[in-house]
Amino acid sequence: MAGAGFSGVPFPKAARQALADTQLRRNLGHATATIRRKRADVVGELPDWEALREAGRAIKQRVLRHLDSYLEELEESVRRAGGLVHWARDAAECNQIVTEIAHAHGATEVVKVKSLTTDETGLNEALAAAGVSAIETDLAELIVQLGDDRPSHILVPAIHKNRAEIRELFRRTLDVDTGGLSDQPAELAGAARRHLRRKFLSAKVAVSGVNFAIADTGAVCVVESEGNGRMCLTLPEVLVSVMGIEKLLPTWQDLEVFLQLLPRSSTGERMNPYTSFWAGVRDGDGPREFHLVLLDNGRTKVLADQIGRQTLHCIRCSACLNICPVYERTGGHAYGSVYPGPIGAILTPQLVGVERAGSLPYASSLCGACYEVCPVKINIPEVLVHLRARVVAEHRAERRLPRPEELSMETLAWIFADRRRYELAQRLARLGQRPWARSGRIRRLPAALGGWTEGRDAPALPAQTFREWWRERERDRAREREKQREGEQVRQRISHGDSHGNDSSRHDSGGKEPE
């Protein structure tokens, strides 16, 4: 995915297309169901999971509230360990820094470990434009790159491709002999291994992302499964790691929380195969030169929004994607950005501007399942609703003419503000539905409401509202009470009258038994 934020295609439109892709639906449905089960199992093993989540949230909150001093501390620690630190205000600046490092070492190729952050900045395209090819080394990223495609899931980016497609792709593009290659996943992985090993052994420069950077020791951490990370972090002479400024942890000890939260939340494992930690450079072991690039690119805008700020807790585990009923069916491409799913719906609009990605905060039924599984307790529904308010405010600020939706909402609010207006509106609606209500159900709603009846009947408005029924009941009861009271009075007068003489005839008309 080329950087530059959001594709510009409104989510409902992109989703409609994606929903019709039966292979995506099948693969993604299976993948997310599998990971959900695995996650539930390993999380269920830990009796202190909720305590870990709370600690994760609090540590991230501490980092964000003091981000400037922690970044300064990190910079100092990395320098002391022999690394170089660069600051990038935006994507272009980040790409320029990395390109210059590649050029400085005469590299025409760099090997890359999967990094969403570099996808965000469009690094590969920028490097290509400067004559440097960036070789993706994660198997799925390799598949996506060779196929000139875009990733559809944070963790399993090639999930939309099946094995037959991958075999075809490898036969067309890999540098190694692929004669007789079957579509068995083990063989496909073997072909990729042979192809990439040459690259690992010859590359001079590697580029990676960062899962965690530790402010007090200057250690940088990369969490992975395949071993391509270790290859890139260890073998080349020069390593460049690009990091969003929020990816900090204050101390080495804090890893004890996150090393439990991340693997269990992302791949549903007790621990992922490989996690690497290094600080700066180490004589005789690994790269001779290490560069850390600290990237803003809109994160300070997210930081400035007190409710949106929690979005920066994210450790990119993808648990929210895997549990989201929307993401599971539409896949990642529909979100038009490198960050899909629930986290994408809140992060992208804050990074690129709510006016540019205004459909994303509405791409949710607000079911709240994401919040339940988020290891760092980002209240995604809260941020979604908050961003919807920002979208509305943005529209109002820009346009002189209100949108139809705005007019309807204002009218409704006006109606709800007064009981008589509300009751009149109820009666009018009941009258007005006549052309559409047949046999107690409505088959097609007019205009903007038509989306409902595309696949559902709508209930017709009943002949009597609840409050009309209540009022009637109250009237009837009042009449009852009145009659009883009168009847009681009559009885009393009768019994009174009997004892004093026969006066009953005078009260005949009103003295009948109550009906």
Place this chain on the structure above:
Amino acid sequence: MIAREEVLARIREALDDVPDGERPEDVLVERAYRQHDDASASERVARFAERVADYKAAVQWVSPEELPAALMRALHARGVERLVVPPDLPAAWRPDGTELLVDGELANDVLDAADGVLTGCALGIAETGTIVLDGGARQGRRAITLLPDYHLCVVEAAQIVGSVPEAVAALDGAARERRPITFVSGPSATSDIELSRVEGVHGPRTLEVVIVGEAEASH
């Protein structure tokens, strides 16, 4: 350094709701999670062995006397002829009949062409079946446990801690010394093709663990 100053300025402006006097420690972090494992030593070792085996790594638990023979048997079964070892590998662990490539800046090609590598480790984590390498005693530099396709690793029972928090605490010294650290939990794996887990992509595709400990080793 314009970028640096600008980014820091943006951050400070974004955080104008944070009171001036607030220090990072003032943000309360409740650490109510488990920080110690209560299991006995033998329970820990058993759990470690079980969890390593879950990752499809071969595991065995031997006594110190049995160790050299166990290592030789493993290497022989695997057909290892050229074995990479760190320079400080104990003499008792060195197998006979195998060409030893003692690391002292062996070239990557040599490492790649070797049949396997034999090392110790810094510690093991029972909860997660993890082996930790920190470049310290008997481990060598990172490349030697990365390029060969087979890694035979000796874990002393006493090196096994129960939980991740205990491991992180035990590594504090290595972290302060800025040593590179690697957590290894099974052989490399990917689930990128239709989500079927495929063992072994780039790191050693076969990981074999030999736990060596006193008395309890009756398995």
Place this chain on the structure above:
Amino acid sequence: MRAALFVTCFNDTVFPATGKAVVRLLERLGHEVDFPVEQTCCGQLHFNTGYQHETVPLLRRFVRVFGDYEAVVAPSGSCAAMVRDYYPRVAELAADEPLAAAVAALVPRVHELSEFLVGVLGVIDVGAYYPHRVTYHPTCHSLRLLKVGDAPLRLLRAVRGIDLVELPAAAECCGFGGTFAIKNADTSMAILADKVRNVLDTRAEVCTAGDNSCLAHIGGALSRQRTGVRTVHLAEILASTEDDADPDGAAAAVQVEAEVGEGTG
């Protein structure tokens, strides 16, 4: 106990049978029900769609109308959650401290029906009779915001004659999501398809829940597809007895009125 019924604008207008059922049920249990007629809408629609300022006057109204009651009962998980979980935030937005205080005092007294019955009145067996095969869908607000837990199921299990069958993948969203069902109708329908499939797999005759919004959505598809399965609000099941078994069930189902000269319709 004297409880105020917060019937909700949606039930008031579209599903009055649910409101009536709550009244019948609580009176049967020996409690008094009041219906403050000045109530209109809690503002959830506006708040969730991004019209937060429009929500403030509706919040003030709610506090005015219900503020004096010892208990406020709503046959709607989503509306109860709006009040309990979001009213404090809206009051904050309004930067009105007295209002915020009034909200804080009122919020603990607002209950969704099943939490009111089980948690406040302490009753599980409400004396109901409902001889149908029923499956229960736990709506997202009830499940995750209010955390009503198994209150609805405990109430349903105590209903005489009921054949209660577990809904597969019950905790998955039905896809309604308020305006989401219209703005993102395609995705809403895709999610609904799986919920409908799971309902049909139970072979239940009735799907119930504590929210008519979700039920209108699920029921709308069940009806459109002519599945022969209907939706009935939890309150109506609990209000049913031998004497008036499901008196408004016909209203919940599709009323097929004979229309003169309809022909092929």
